[in-house]
Amino acid sequence: MLNRKPICGFSKTQFLFFTLVLANVVLVSSKSTIEPCSNSDSCNAMLGYTVYTELKVSEVASLFQLDPIAILTANAIDISYPDVENHILPAQLFLKIPITCSCVDGIRKSVSTHYKTRPSDTLSSIADSVYSGLVSADQIREANSISDPTVLDVGQNLVVPLPCTCFNGTDNSLPAIYLSYVVKPVDSLTAIAARYTTTITDLMNVNAMGSTSVKAGDILAVPLPACASNFPKYASDFGLIVPNGSYAISASHCVQCSCGPGSLNLYCMPASLAVSCSSMQCKNSNLMVGNYTVQQTSAGCNVTSCSYGGFVNGTIVTTLSTFLQPRCPGPQKFPPIIAPPSSVISDSIFAPSPAPQSDGVGSLTPRSSLVPVTGGSLTGLPPVSGPVGSASDACSLVNPLATFLIATLPFFSLKLIFAIL
Ligand SMILES: *[C@@H]1O[C@H](CO)[C@@H](O)[C@H](O)[C@H]1NC(C)=O
Ligand SMILES: *[C@@H]1O[C@H](CO)[C@@H](O)[C@H](O)[C@H]1NC(C)=O
Ligand SMILES: *[C@@H]1O[C@H](CO)[C@@H](O)[C@H](O)[C@H]1NC(C)=O
Numbered sequence: 001m002l003n004r005k006p007i008c009g010f011s012k013t014q015f016l017f018f019t020l021v022l023a024n025v026v027l028v029s030s031k032s033t034i035e036p037c038s039n040s041d042s043c044n045a046m047l048g049y050t051v052y053t054e055l056k057v058s059e060v061a062s063l064f065q066l067d068p069i070a071i072l073t074a075n076a077i078d079i080s081y082p083d084v085e086n087h088i089l090p091a092q093l094f095l096k097i098p099i100t101c102s103c104v105d106g107i108r109k110s111v112s113t114h115y116k117t118r119p120s121d122t123l124s125s126i127a128d129s130v131y132s133g134l135v136s137a138d139q140i141r142e143a144n145s146i147s148d149p150t151v152l153d154v155g156q157n158l159v160v161p162l163p164c165t166c167f168n169g170t171d172n173s174l175p176a177i178y179l180s181y182v183v184k185p186v187d188s189l190t191a192i193a194a195r196y197t198t199t200i201t202d203l204m205n206v207n208a209m210g211s212t213s214v215k216a217g218d219i220l221a222v223p224l225p226a227c228a229s230n231f232p233k234y235a236s237d238f239g240l241i242v243p244n245g246s247y248a249i250s251a252s253h254c255v256q257c258s259c260g261p262g263s264l265n266l267y268c269m270p271a272s273l274a275v276s277c278s279s280m281q282c283k284n285s286n287l288m289v290g291n292y293t294v295q296q297t298s299a300g301c302n303v304t305s306c307s308y309g310g311f312v313n314g315t316i317v318t319t320l321s322t323f324l325q326p327r328c329p330g331p332q333k334f335p336p337i338i339a340p341p342s343s344v345i346s347d348s349i350f351a352p353s354p355a356p357q358s359d360g361v362g363s364l365t366p367r368s369s370l371v372p373v374t375g376g377s378l379t380g381l382p383p384v385s386g387p388v389g390s391a392s393d394a395c396s397l398v399n400p401l402a403t404f405l406i407a408t409l410p411f412f413s414l415k416l417i418f419a420i421l
């Protein structure tokens with residue numbers, strides 16, 4: 001029989017058709033959470049970015065005009081790995097990108113990103129592929145007053161407005177930093193809540209949603225529990241906030257601050273890459289930033305610590321403080337760091353969403369799609385199971401595109417049905 005495997009080989013027309021359906025869905029109905037603002041204060045925020053092709057760490061950083069170290073620490077990737085900035089990240093890797101969120105024309109957005117056009121770029125390819133759906137072609141067109149989007153000069157410098165929210169740096173009165181997350185075709189609100197250990201209710205409140213339905217291409221603000229700093233307003237790193245399980249680098253690479261896994265108190269210490277840094281010793285003491293001494297007294301544990309107080313005029317501010325605690329703290333624990341990823345466990349694109357019972361608990365989904373080097377580049381693709389059966393076995397490892405389309409077919413057909421109704 002000649003046509004045993006029609007599912008594996010999509011014709012070009014079929015593929016174009018599905019692409020158009022997807023593009024249509026994204027363009028017509030995608031929503032993103034908008035936070036009105038009135039003051040000029042900015043905050044730290046995160047973008048959920050999917051690497052669109054194999055890219056060096058430094059290339060991802062330059063897409064956002066960021067310090068590569070900032071991207072690595074935000075994802076708890078080992079910065080002492082040899083030549084880590086030139087490490088090649090696999091396509092489809094999901095990364096958290098730290099950005100500054102400003103207030104522009106009354107709404108929160110990030111406007112610090114610029115993109116220099118290359119041959120064969122289109123506004124759609126820049127929006128959907130290079131910036132993984134965090135921006136739309138229309139938004140780039142508007143931000144740059146482009147009248148004819150079919151004519152893009154090579155080397156043109158485009159502003160890329162990106163979504164972000166601050167919400168006062170809190171979620172339910174606890175410190176939080178907000179991740180702008182682009183909903184993928186197989187995502188459900190339950191799965192997103194589980195992945196980020198939050199609840200459906202919280203996501204619905206934050207995003208002012210009337211129902212639990214989300215569509216591919218929607219951009220949600222996802223609160224990440226974080227450790228907040230209380231540096232003075234005149235410090236250049238004022239407002240530093242670090243999500244649980246990660247790090248940030250500050251004070252010209254001199255200080256590294258981490259958050260979690262135990263308490264959500266920001267812990268800063270000299271960075272491993274510190275080269276020429278101003279003194280990190282606390283006045284009138286022999287303690288350095290991050291050091292503490294404990295003394296058991298009858299009243300409890302007397303803890304004296306030297307902590308980082310912000311970067312002011314090129315100087316590292318240190319604060320010596322003493323406080324009594326009921327019990328002495330153990331040694332400082334750090335969030336685990338991972339080797340620079342070379343393959344992807346695609347827990348959000350290919351894997352089925354967790355069952356609804358897992359609402360808000362998050363023990364079923366891995367917290368991160370980042371994995372250390374394991375082997376061949378295909379090992380990260382789990383086999384597709386489900387209604388397609390044997391046909392998928394034959395295709396899944398050979399043709400990831402076909403696998404993707406098979407996995408998302410129910411989504412497309414649903415959309416079509418709704419479109420027809
Ligand atoms: C903003 O957060 C601060 C603590 O970080 C809190 O004291 C203040 O009440 C919050 N303001 C609003 C409007 O939620
Ligand atoms: C912080 O992360 C750790 C490890 O991932 C987790 O056990 C802990 O519950 C998290 N804390 C909060 C408040 O989410
Ligand atoms: C102080 O911190 C430095 C750097 O983190 C460390 O090498 C040193 O051992 C610490 N000293 C004390 C007394 O804890």
Ligand SMILES: *[C@@H]1O[C@H](CO)[C@@H](O)[C@H](O)[C@H]1NC(C)=O
Binds near residue numbers: 297303304322324
């Ligand atoms: C705690 O330790 C500091 C410095 O070692 C000392 O000055 C202070 O008197 C101690 N406080 C108590 C209550 O023991």
Ligand SMILES: *[C@@H]1O[C@H](CO)[C@@H](O)[C@H](O)[C@H]1NC(C)=O
Binds near residue numbers: 313
């Ligand atoms: C930083 O330095 C400038 C000029 O050297 C000075 O005017 C300013 O007051 C300093 N700021 C702080 C917070 O020390």
